[in-house]
Amino acid sequence: MKLDNEVSRKEFLKLTGLATVLGVGGSTFFGLYAQENQGLEKNNAMHDQKTKVRYGLVVDTHKCKEGCTDCITACHSKHNVPDHKNKKDEIKWIWKEPAKHLFASRDYSVQNDFSSAKPFLTLCNHCKNPPCVRVCPTQATWKRKDDGIVMMDYHRCIGCRFCMAACPYGSRSFNWVDPRKDLKKPDPDFPTRTIGVVEKCNFCEEIVGEGKLPHCVKNCKEGALTFGNLNDPDSEVRQILVDRPSMTRKPELGTGPSVFYLV
Amino acid sequence: MIENGFKGNLYYKAWLLFLFCIAANGLYHYNRQISEGLGITGMSRDISWGFYVSNFTFLVGIAASAVMLVIPYYIHHYKKFHRAALYGEWLAVAAVTMAGLFIMADMGQPQRAFNILLHPTPSSILFWDMYVLTGYLVINAVIAWVCLRAEKSLLSLPGWVKPLIFLSIPWAIAIHTVTAFLYAGLPGRHLWLTAIMAPRFLASAFASGPAFLLILLFVVKKLSSQVIESEAVATLGKIMLYGMITNIFFYGLEFFTAFYSNIPDHKESLQYLFFGLDGHDKLVPWVRTSLVLGVISVIMLLFSKVRDNENMLIVSALLIFVSTYIDKGMALIIGGFIPSTLGEITEYTITWPELSITLGIWAIGFFLISVFFKMTIQIRKERA
Numbered sequence: 308m309k310l311d312n313e314v315s316r317k318e319f320l321k322l323t324g325l326a327t328v329l330g331v332g333g334s335t336f337f338g339l340y341a342q343e344n345q346g347l348e349k350n351n352a353m354h355d356q357k358t359k360v361r362y363g364l365v366v367d368t369h370k371c372k373e374g375c376t377d378c379i380t381a382c383h384s385k386h387n388v389p390d391h392k393n394k395k396d397e398i399k400w401i402w403k404e405p406a407k408h409l410f411a412s413r414d415y416s417v418q419n420d421f422s423s424a425k426p427f428l429t430l431c432n433h434c435k436n437p438p439c440v441r442v443c444p445t446q447a448t449w450k451r452k453d454d455g456i457v458m459m460d461y462h463r464c465i466g467c468r469f470c471m472a473a474c475p476y477g478s479r480s481f482n483w484v485d486p487r488k489d490l491k492k493p494d495p496d497f498p499t500r501t502i503g504v505v506e507k508c509n510f511c512e513e514i515v516g517e518g519k520l521p522h523c524v525k526n527c528k529e530g531a532l533t534f535g536n537l538n539d540p541d542s543e544v545r546q547i548l549v550d551r552p553s554m555t556r557k558p559e560l561g562t563g564p565s566v567f568y569l570v
Numbered sequence: 571m572i573e574n575g576f577k578g579n580l581y582y583k584a585w586l587l588f589l590f591c592i593a594a595n596g597l598y599h600y601n602r603q604i605s606e607g608l609g610i611t612g613m614s615r616d617i618s619w620g621f622y623v624s625n626f627t628f629l630v631g632i633a634a635s636a637v638m639l640v641i642p643y644y645i646h647h648y649k650k651f652h653r654a655a656l657y658g659e660w661l662a663v664a665a666v667t668m669a670g671l672f673i674m675a676d677m678g679q680p681q682r683a684f685n686i687l688l689h690p691t692p693s694s695i696l697f698w699d700m701y702v703l704t705g706y707l708v709i710n711a712v713i714a715w716v717c718l719r720a721e722k723s724l725l726s727l728p729g730w731v732k733p734l735i736f737l738s739i740p741w742a743i744a745i746h747t748v749t750a751f752l753y754a755g756l757p758g759r760h761l762w763l764t765a766i767m768a769p770r771f772l773a774s775a776f777a778s779g780p781a782f783l784l785i786l787l788f789v790v791k792k793l794s795s796q797v798i799e800s801e802a803v804a805t806l807g808k809i810m811l812y813g814m815i816t817n818i819f820f821y822g823l824e825f826f827t828a829f830y831s832n833i834p835d836h837k838e839s840l841q842y843l844f845f846g847l848d849g850h851d852k853l854v855p856w857v858r859t860s861l862v863l864g865v866i867s868v869i870m871l872l873f874s875k876v877r878d879n880e881n882m883l884i885v886s887a888l889l890i891f892v893s894t895y896i897d898k899g900m901a902l903i904i905g906g907f908i909p910s911t912l913g914e915i916t917e918y919t920i921t922w923p924e925l926s927i928t929l930g931i932w933a934i935g936f937f938l939i940s941v942f943f944k945m946t947i948q949i950r951k952e953r954a
Contacts, residue, residue, distance in 0.1 A: 395614040443691065463689070465682045475757045475759075475911050557757075560758060
């Protein structure tokens with residue numbers, strides 16, 4: 308799989324400039340027709356933050372094995388996510404949640420194959436129009452222009468937790484207690500955090516820039532996770548979404564999640 | 571001038587010492603919170619804002635309500651508010667200071683607070699809130715100080731203060747509107763996602779603020795034998811009444827929209843608060859108490875006999891204070907997080923350190939109120 312993020316800053320500025328001159332409206336118009344089902348190009352005029360590359364993840368809920376936590380373990384150990392062993396102080400970047408919690412507006416009363424208790428993976432949606440970014444008073448969380456990843460600066464975050472109130476997906480955790488004391492084997496390749504800052508899934512921004520796959524995707528033996536550039540019509544994620552029906556969480560909120568579920 | 575605020579008999583000094591001790595206890599626990607983290611509070615991953623943010627919201631309302639004296643006195647030349655208006659402004663100064671302290675108490679990394687200035691972010695409502703609150707503090711502190719100095723020196727107000735006083739009126743509306751916008755613009759928090767959040771905030775502020783001021787003026791009268799015109803007191807009662815009626819009416823509107831539309835997401839938080847949800851009902855007794863006290867106070871205040879009887883008026887002011895404090899100081903913020911964005915219910919219990927810090931900030935606020943009011947009383951005594 309080719310990760311198309313080798314665009315230099317200069318090139319990026321040139322491209323966006325060109326897009327502005329030509330008028331984005333035209334391409335969006337055709338885009339709407341082509342992609343309406345996926346909601347990929349759906350316009351939210353007020354908040355749309357277009358990025359050249361838009362990384363996304365497709366979760367195949369049929370392939371995801373019940374009871375398996377390989378992706379979670381890999382992610383949490385690589386990113387120094389502590390296990391405080393209590394729900395109150397819990398930190399989680401990727402975890403499983405009953406389907407009815409993720410897709411609450413569906414009717415589960417008569418469905419068999421879509422049992423309401425089936426655990427689905429969930430993580431930061433790296434939204435197209437992230438409410439967390441909008442509310443952050445210090446830009447400690449921001450949307451990276453070249454790949455659409457919603458980033459976190461643990462050194463700038465003042466711990467006001469406005470982003471946690473704003474996130475409609477419960478994707479953010481706060482370091483209520485010292486995260487380092489509950490880290491058994493800290494990984495030196497990734498920073499540990501201090502008390503008082505917010506953290507969340509970073510789509511493995513530290514390695515995807517090198518063309519590697521995120522830890523969760525790489526460590527899934529079932530092949531349930533596919534990662535790639537949603538803006539590239541030839542990417543694997545895009546091909547899957549063209550062919551198969553998919554869902555995003557709470558699409559009605561206009562956030563434009565980049566995590567899609569095949570159901 | 572400020573030295574007048576510390577003059578007083580032994581009881582007054584003991585009172586200040588008492589407040590100092592409560593504040594010191596708060597500071598001790600705050601120190602713990604800084605080193606151990608906000609984990610020593612009752613907040614959690616699901617209830618990520620708690621008692622601090624609730625108190626902050628309530629106090630912004632108290633601060634904003636000073637306009638309910640400024641408008642009649644300075645715009646409509648309602649002379650009976652001559653004495654009370656200054657107390658209202660001092661109360662606003664103390665309240666907005668407390669509000670700021672509650673924000674500081676709530677921050678995970680307060681030593682980085684200046685990042686808000688270093689990286690100004692107009693898309694964040696918190697950015698605006700910081701500016702309007704700081705501005706409001708400065709404006710009211712200057713106004714109150716200059717007004718008191720004019721009284722002391724028996725001079726009329728300097729010309730430049732008038733525009734500042736007029737500016738303080740829309741500014742007061744702004745602080746509470748911006749504070750409401752903190753909550754009202756978040757997708758996925760249905761209790762807060764309501765266009766009447768700002769009007770609701772203002773209505774409850776215009777009930778709780780005058781109620782608080784009435785209670786304080788009552789204490790001033792008892793302790794200093796300085797009289798506030800009884801007509802002014804009765805007028806404050808009327809303002810409080812209209813504020814509370816509007817507040818309850820707005821609450822009703824929220825109920826109608828949620829329950830008549832029958833949209834589950836819109837109903838659930840209200841269900842949790844008033845009836846309990848899936849067996850979780852920790853806040854139900856509080857919220858019902860708040861509503862009952864609110865309704866009783868309105869019924870009482872509808873009678874002019876109550877409004878003209880100072881003792882009865884103080885009772886209704888107390889009822890309103892408690893009612894709005896529970897409603898805004900607890901139910902509104904906690905309720906917004908229940909159920910969580912994942913449909914789960916996590917309840918919230920205040921911890922002792924959290925309560926200590928909260929009481930500590932209130933003690934600092936009461937310290938300021940005491941000093942400001944005492945200063946005013948002393949100077950007025952000299953000029954009487």
